[in-house]
Amino acid sequence: MTSAATRPADDWWRSAVVYQVYPRSFADANGDGTGDVNGIRARLPYLADLGIDAIWISPWYPSPLLDGGYDVSDYRGINPDFGTLADADALIAEAHTLGIRILIDLVPNHCSWEHPWFKAALAAGKGSPERDLFWFRDGKPGGLPPTNWPAAFGGGAWQQIEDGQWYLHLFDISQPDWNWDHPKVIEEFDAILRFWFDRGIDGFRIDVADSMAKDPALPDVPLHNGQPTREKYVGNPTYDQPGVHTIHQRWRTIADEYADTPLGPRVFVAEAWLSPAERLAQYVRPNELHSAFNFDVLQCAWDAKELREVIDHTTDNLWAVGAPATWVLSNHDTIRHRTRYGRDQRDALEGAGVVPTDLELGRRRARAAALLELALPGGAYIYQGDELGLPEVEDLPEEVLDDPVWERSGHTARGRDGCRVPIPWSGTEPPFGFGTGAGQPWLPQPANWSSLTAEAQASVPDSHLNLYKAALRIRRSTEALGEGRLIWDEDTPASVLSFTRSPNFRCLTNLSDTPIPLPTHNQVLLTSQPLTDGQLPTDTTAWLEL
Template structure:
């Protein structure tokens, strides 16, 4: 049996701080708002809160452009507010994970301001500067993830600097050992304050090709449909072999403190995701597995995905699963309201650490954002492609009234028109609600070792139904999920006591359409 630690047995809940709870009425969520909702999170049954960036920032990319790695932006509060949040969370048995953004800083960070002052600056090599190409123009064909060239020309010094995201987000030079140590010390600053770990933003991008070679064309690119950055394969700007050394060094910093976790954001194929566990499991504790987010919602496909992922894990590597985050369309939007209930059972009964996204537990959907109200720079840079992330970042709905209990001011993004049913207060009193289902699942998971850290085995799957077992010692549960709207016979018999069904505890026989069922198998012998 794997050693018991909180980030293996627990459930992580992502908070997008601008949108979770606004305590001061300015229309933007803050740390005091999060702190006030910690009892809700503890009562929900999650174990850790991951908070997207709250560091000082000019907010060109809403906090992912950091101007000080050791502070709190006044928009969210101050360092005392963070300390108070940590203290309250720990008193409730909750862990706190911060977002760490190492690939780039803000162009307003003092390091970059000094770096661009002159070619002779002591900070010049903290960022990635290159001369123009021999014929003029950018040094190579690298593209920004947010559209256009990844190189911005600095008139004052006559060189280009690299930015894989906005030009307001210059890339740090992780080949410079002084930069590495400065970033590791920033991590230690927060670990000493009691932070329980980090989710590391685009960890696979931190190193780029030392020879600055052009990226090769992407044969699958669709002009006018795909993000511009996809015109070329990211061969020389992502997932370089040397990146594993950086990840291992970050892990070593985290391991200086007891019971901390390092999570890496990775949008990579399966075989590359598992490489980030590192040699002898000294890489990321949890290389994020986003494969379910983009997977076809098909029982057979997902059954195969579970088996492939489990087979690819290094010995001792702990799996994890994610169904939603701040960068992708919401779960209920992708699969529909009825299947969102099936998805909840899937996420919370698979082997591995689940990560929930705020609002998914009440079935929040993407909200259409009028063009005049668009805030996301991705959408502004590439309009009309549906790449904007504002729709899935709208405010949390706490109550069925104006402001949805999120704010007494004007919310920074629209709340949406379906707040009367999709809110915490209304669902807390409804045993048939999605919120109740999540709470039931979290109670079951916490109460039964088979569901929190037991082995998993796919027993059978068809186009419609996936069935798998979770086993620990003498305890065994069978999970059956119908991915269609029509009744379907499971591919294997469901023998035992029904302990939970999305259609009521009395469910028997074939699965109803959109039903998920958990059965306690009879004891052997």
């Protein structure tokens, strides 16, 4: 029998468990309050012990950090706040020694307004070749922008400059969009991919992978309640345009050039917030990207019927094009799922002080959701701190809020800083071992996080951290888990998710209001909460060997 640990190396990405590191908030090796590459290096033994297969590192490039590093000023360097290229090379080598692969972010839709090419475009003037690399346009009569397109972080997507022209920024004003119709942009990103592949990275997470191509006719978007719609409807001029697939096919060809190296295939995972799954499946056809985050489960209610529909719809459409599903519960853009699951209503971004939250209920459901996620066919992503059961920090002082959403919304939306608070590693008070000494990190940590540190949880058998360790250990050694198929079991109530995976594995998640008896089994491999008189409590997942 072939175990998960001995599957062919070239299949690693189809079932990988990938840990997302937001470098600014992971670990600070030099004590300046900002996480860095050497902090990641120092915590590699922790990640190896956790049992993950790969690390995805959010942008580590030189950047003004006006959008957490997603405003890139140099795609071939490391932000001096985070370290050096030599530090990155050492991290890659040390991770590989531990059997951990490294994925990094690629931000191809836009750069920083500090990027040399954009600064040259501003200086060159109207009609210049330098401006052709971006979306510079004249406005409409009456001083109006070229279109009514909205920006993702609030306000309009066009910014006027001194000579009267406007430039496009689908996100923050500091993030001008590249013109992917220009061959120089295409060739530049070819070179960027090869630069990092040659340094040994194993793949890229593609930021907003559905956004690079624009409709050159620049049509307005429809209005919704009197405002330009933000919906990614079919035909939206800024998202999911056919041209993105040509770009991805070109990148796949480059990645495949490295397939026969000792590291095995270099891979891509797409961030594309697209529904239904039929649209997402177009991004993971055999000649395009390898995988894509499934955000439908992240946005789904804690409801058996809804979850089953989303799981079926996702797997059916991705399997149809030969791609694995890639599951995710939280990331650096969303409210942490412990908080989300502690609410009667879902809220993808906001809710601080408005939506009542039961964090103990959220903890139970987060544990159950973790085992459900890790039992589903395909790969899974863990956002840093998920394994510690961290909640969203929703009471950050306004003066420390750093997310551009806060400014672009006119201080009406607090943004995403609450899920980016630095990780608590050890000790009984801030900075909880995040950095050396007593210096405080760039975002303040709650004073009551002492029980959530990795150190505190390590010695507690049923802690959140040890649940993840146990789950990943079982997943790695169990043939039924990872890539494959599932069969729904029809011998349980409608409010219970239950499926079987071959050979001899069954997962049950009780979303009903009462405990349920376990079906016939050989042994209980793991449960997210202790059984009650041999029954599975509500908001609990069990893994069974049949």
